[in-house]
């Protein structure tokens with residue numbers, strides 16, 4: 335069968351479109367060509383796949399469908415040989431090393447400081463103050479990640495936030511270039527990359543040095559300092575640095591953006607807002623949340639799952655096979671770039687009736703567990719499924735519950751906010767909210 339899709343003749347205009355507006359470009363490919371759509375990234379052939387079974391094949395068979403080599407080139411200058419850029423046995427080994435930090439038993443311990451940090455942040459917000467949500471909320475969730483994984487505090491890491499924000503922008507700018515320019519050419523991107531890597535390296539090395547006191551801090555860095563590589567040798571500082579940088583990048587604004595969308599939708603939909611308020615009042619009764627409360631904050635979690643359906647932050651991911659493959663009845667050459675997109679599948683009207691509407695009820699009684707696979711997969715799937723999924727859901731639920739419990743946030747403008755995709759799925763405008771503190775709950 336011939337693969338439907340774009341012709342090499344439109345490669346330049348397609349690339350311009352992809353660069354300017356990737357979300358609408360892939361939407362167009364899907365609606366025009368269906369579940370398998372060929373396109374070109376510069377000289378390279380790519381295929382957008384939205385058929386759930388084929389998405390499963392791509393994501394689950396990591397030994398054949400490895401990390402996309404083009405994306406690897408974009409990420410490597412930052413994350414080196416961290417977990418997201420490795421393949422095969424090296425990747426499996428890295429997953430094992432980081433697993434304890436994300437283990438269920440750790441989440442229990444993380445709850446206390448998530449609640450503490452959320453409370454400190456809420457207390458910092460003044461009555462009547464206007465918040466730029468996409469800045470203040472990711473700042474909070476990033477503090478949590480840094481504390482959970484590196485046992486580090488704000489004063490240890492300073493504020494690497496701007497550098498990380500620019501890092502994500504640089505991914506967006508470079509990953510769509512047909513051939514990234516060599517690092518010695520002094521383009522703005524290359525100069526920024528060098529400066530930012532230097533800045534982040536200093537932060538990371540300071541964290542590592544703090545852990546070299548012979549004690550086990552019970553966090554990811556201590557685990558890595560005591561770990562051995564596949565050959566049985568201790569990990570080098572470079573290897574540890576690469577994993578830490580990966581966590582910085584992967585955990586930076588993902589949960590924060592999800593929460594920002596959730597708060598935006600609550601401000602737009604009074605019925606949903608009231609239902610979350612009622613649940614939080616019933617379960618918490620005015621006190622701080624604990625780990626034991628989570629199973630009862632069901633509607634709050636349904637809101638977050640629906641946000642992740644409409645706005646999966648990692649909206650598209652890619653793989654490349656290390657051999658010729660057959661997929662969906664088509665034959666593909668080794669190294670073809672395969673793109674799969676939670677965003678596209680989660681907006682399909684045949685999977686989700688009225689897909690643009692915000693309806694947390696879709697997730698009633700954990701309905702998602704019964705859906706066919708790869709219709710809903712905001713955290714990916716297979717051996718590279720998001721390592722931070724449980725941590726992200728934990729902090730999103732706790733922080734959303736606390737904000738709803740204590741604050742009334744009202745938007746200061748009425749223009750709808752739309753998703754805007756670069757490397758991650760972001761927003762087309764700032765979400766500005768005015769703070770109103772409800773009567774202070776007794777237990778705080």
Ligand code: HEM
Pocket residue numbers: 417418429479580581582584585586588589592642646647648651652711712713714715717718719720721722723725726
């Ligand atoms: C709502 C928040 C989040 C979403 C939607 C999300 C989504 C994803 C997705 C879709 C992937 C798979 C990418 C692929 O298949 O190529 C992924 C991978 C990953 N995520 Fe997350 N993520 C979130 C939060 C976090 C957090 C808080 C951390 C930890 C700090 C984290 C750490 C990772 C890591 C380390 C990987 C790479 C796993 C591997 O390659 O084996 N994520 N994430």
